[in-house]
Amino acid sequence: MSHTTGNGVVWVTGASSGIGLSLTKRYLDEGWRVFASARSQGGLSDLLATYDTLTFIPFDITDESQVGLVRETLSLHTPYLDCAVLNAGTCEYLDMTDTDPDWKMMDRVMSVNFFGLVNSVDVCLPLLKKSARPHLVGVSSQAIQAAFPQAEAYGASKAAVRYFLSALRMDLKQFGIDVTCLLPGFVDTPLTQKNTFSMPFLMSADDAANRMYSALASRPFEYAFPKRLSAMLWAGRHFPTLWLSLLAPKKNSQQ
Ligand SMILES: NC(=O)c1ccc[n+]([C@@H]2O[C@H](COP(=O)([O-])OP(=O)(O)OC[C@H]3O[C@@H](n4cnc5c(N)ncnc54)[C@H](OP(=O)(O)O)[C@@H]3O)[C@@H](O)[C@H]2O)c1
Incomplete structure (x- = not known):
């Protein structure tokens, strides 16, 4: 039931x-x-053919109307969840050089990354409450440690x-549910x-997943990695003028 002993029951979104x-x-x-959940099985096919301990449950996390059905489907397979890793997410960039910026994109990104995660908590909370030592994990990003151009959404x-x-960590303490927020740096996925800018300290997805898995054993509130990127972003946050001069797009003489 814990990351050190294995043998627990986990739900992973964006799998x-x-x-x-x-x-x-x-x-x-x-x-x-x-x-494992996502809208489609995607890269899971080989694992599904290999492991009888893996079940795919389709879920579009933006669709509130699927919450009840996904919870019911999970409940048919397991009386409880020891861990839920709410990892599904998307990324779109805002282009301020466009004469008519796509502001609707803010909705699209928030509906997956934020409201989708909220819907996922709605799905798994009753099953986490039935575990002896439940753990709720959400995936944020190191991008929040300093501003990046075009990353408004x-x-x-x-x-x-x-x-x-x-805040949820506060409110779930009374139920014995630990909450962890993961902040990965740049991962090759x-x-x-599709990014055209340089991504310092880029990691493979396997490397990121291994670090996350190991870190979750001690159930920290927050785990940001790699530390070299955290240090760079700390500097960006504390020296905002320098950060701006380094990262802001240069003045376009044609505008
Ligand atoms: N890669 C990085 O550098 C990086 C850094 C920091 C944080 N993160 C975060 O890490 C998480 C995983 O990202 P990744 O890099 O592994 O991206 P990815 O390879 O594009 O995977 C995204 C996953 O989310 C699922 N997903 C997207 N929209 C969904 C929806 N509406 N409903 C259900 N599932 C949905 C996708 O499956 P379907 O399309 O089949 O639904 C896919 O399984 C994200 O939250 C991302 O923001 C990534």
Whole structure:
């Protein structure tokens, strides 16, 4: 039931790709019973064919009307969840050089990264409450540690996740539920493969998942990694003028 002993029951969202897929594999290798969700099975097919301890439960986390059904489906398979890793997410960038910026994108990103995570908590909370030692985990991002150009939506959604989890940690203590907020740095996944800027200290998804899995054993409130990126972002936050001069797009003479 814990990350050190294995053999617990875990639900992972965003399990079809990137970090969630690597994390799902790590849990399976450690002997956990794993429920994996995403809109499609994506990269899970091989694992589903290999492990009878893995079950895929489709869930579009933005669709509130699926909450009851997903909870019911989980409940048919397991009386409780020891851990829920709410990892599903997306990233879109705001382009202020566009004469008509796509402000609707703010809605799209918030609805997956923030409200989708809230819907996921709604799904799993009753099952976590039935575990002897429950653990709720959400995935935010190191992007919230300092401002990045074009990351208005992504950064705001992940900052909202962090605050939401910190308040939830207060309110769930009475039920014995530990809450952890993970803040990964740059990880090589389909989400970042479209980035055109340089990504310092880029990690593989397996490396990120292994670090996350190990860190979760001690149930910290927050785990930000890699530390070298945390240090760089700390400097960015404390020297905002320098940070701005380094990262802000240069003046476009054609505008
Ligand atoms: N990669 C990084 O550098 C990085 C850094 C910090 C934080 N993160 C966070 O880590 C998490 C995983 O990201 P990743 O890099 O592994 O990205 P990814 O490879 O694009 O995976 C995203 C996962 O989320 C699922 N998903 C997206 N929209 C969904 C929806 N509406 N309903 C249900 N599932 C949905 C996707 O599955 P379907 O499309 O099949 O639904 C997929 O399984 C995200 O929360 C991301 O913000 C990533």
